[in-house]
Amino acid sequence: MRAMERVDETSESLTISPVGAEGASGGSLDFEKLFAARLHAARVRPYLASALFALHPVEARQVPTMAVDRHWRCYVSPAFVARMPVEQLAGVWVHEVSHLLRDHHGRSDRIAREHGLTGPGERLRMNIAADCEINDDVYGVGLVRPEGVVEPRSMGLPAGELMEDYLLKFGVGPCSWPTTWLDCGSGSDGLERAWELGPGGSHGLTEQERDAVRFRVAEGIRGRPGSVPEGWRRWAEKAFHPPQAWRELLGAAVRSAAAGAGAGEDYTYGRPSRRSAGVPRTVLPSLRRMPPRVCVVIDTSASVSDAELGSALLEVAAIARAVGDRPDLVRVLPCDAAAPFVHALCRAEGIPLIGGGGTDLRAGFATALGSKPAPDVIVVMTDGQTPWPATRPPCRTVVGLFTRHDPRTSWAEHDPDYVPDRPPAWARVVEIGSSGPVRR
Structure with missing residues (x-):
């Protein structure tokens, strides 16, 4: 990766103009070498294999080296492939796919909107910052560092930070001129190039397909800690x-249930009904809305991980805020196959989540409904591997469901072919931890 372009600096922005015979080479793209490099990258970074093979290569002579767009197309310069060794080319593959996995285009767009950053000069700065985020630890251990790669130390910056942090620590000026030839495409900074095929072009991935690739890669990384x-x-x-929208959905579901007709309503003589005037010598009670009472049933069976229990406790505090900081x-009611205790909420982190056995949330519902005073809303935090009550409870129910993306990796408590029941139709369900929130 060598400097191939001249930088013309104006008072407004940087204009990048390709020069040199290499950029105008008439040779065709050596796909065999390109794919050999991708295979090598997948072998040394197996957790990135699904993302590497999701990229669709496109020959593009206008591109200095290799670049990606936000639709997971990889634009490749034939001259660049011809002169690069396979081992270094593998490193470029990993670099480019890292931009897409880490959503540098979406993050750059958000930064541009929030701070009013426009023009190719600012987008170049985002490209450099994104490169620094990737390159500080992506190479080594079988993956050769391409020549000319931008690293934080080469910019006088600390390692281990994010693109947003690096953007605050340097500007476009003489110290960044050696990097002005960089062009990793809109996949790195969100700015669409003239040579890109755009959203209507062929071989692009849909948003759902991109999320699926990211999830598979994340799953592979978690399996090789x-x-x-x-x-x-x-x-x-x-x-x-x-930072998912499911938290907002869960809070909205709890507030909606707490504010629903019948929730938190009771008759009181503290304020007589206006209808008492029509009934001599009789005092009629009025219907008053009282603060709603919420019982949170937390699944503490062996099929729920410690991380999910931690998430459940965070949601308990959010639920308290949703009902007016009361x-x-x-x-809170911990439940595996039994639910012997109901805990008053003082601090979420002080609640003992005892369990670890089988799962039967019917016991949790029975204990919650039998407690005094009875709850207006029951919120259940579970992975769904449980039998559910046969009849609808006399109060509103919200289920925060810890998702199991791959049934083959789900816990099978007694039967390897066990398929858990879905929550019943009378419950409001919000899936927790999914790539996108699901409302029912």
């Missing part, structure tokens, strides 16, 4: 537990 760089481990954790109105 001892052999994956720290940057990729952090990415995989965020891919599994992103922790005295929230009770």
Whole structure:
């Protein structure tokens, strides 16, 4: 990866113009060499294999080296492939697919909107910052570092930070001129290039297909925790537990259930009914809305992981906020095959989540409904591997369902062919931890 372009600096932005005979080479793309490099990259980074083979290569002479668009097409310069050794070309494959996996185009678009960053100069800066995020730990251990690659230390920056952090620490100027030949495409900075095929072009992945590829890669990384760089481990954790909309959905579902007709309503003589005037010497009670009471049933069986239990406790605090910051109105009930205790909410982290056996949330429902005062809303946090009550409870029910993306990796408590029942139709279900929130 060598400097192949001249930079013309104006007062407004940087204009990049290709020069040199290499960019105008008339040779055809050596697909055999290109695919050999991809195969080598998949062998040394097996957790990235599904993403590498999801990229569709496109011959593009306007591209200095290799570049990707947000639709998972990889644009390749024939001259660049011709002069690069296979081992270094494998490193470029990994570099380009890393831009897409880490959603650098989407993150760049958000930064541009929030801070009003426009023009190719700012997008170049985002490309450089994204490269620094990737290159500090992606090479080595079988993957050769391509020549001319941009690293944080070459920019005088610390390693191990994110693109957003690097953007705050350098500007476009003389110190960044050696990197101005970079062009990793819209997949790195969100700015569509003239030579890209765009959303209507062939061989692009849909948004659902892109999310599926990211999930498969994250799943592979989590399965190899001892052999994956720290940057990729952090990415995989965020891919599994992103700042998702399901939290907003769960809060909205609880608030909706708590505010529904009949929830938190009772008769009181503290304020007589206006109809008492029509009944002499009789005081009629009025219907008043009282603060709703919520009982959270947490599945503590062996099929629920520690991470999911931690997520459940975080949601308990969010549920308390959803009902008006009244922790005295929230009770927590751990349940595996039995549910002997109901805990008043003081601090979520102080609740003992005892369990680890089989699963029968019918016991949890029975204990919750039998508690005094009875709840207006029951919120269940579970993976769904449980029998459910045969009849609808007399209060509203919200289920936060820890998803099992691959049935083959689900826990089978007694039967390897066990397929859990779905939550009943009378429950409002919000799937937790999925790539996209699901409402029912």
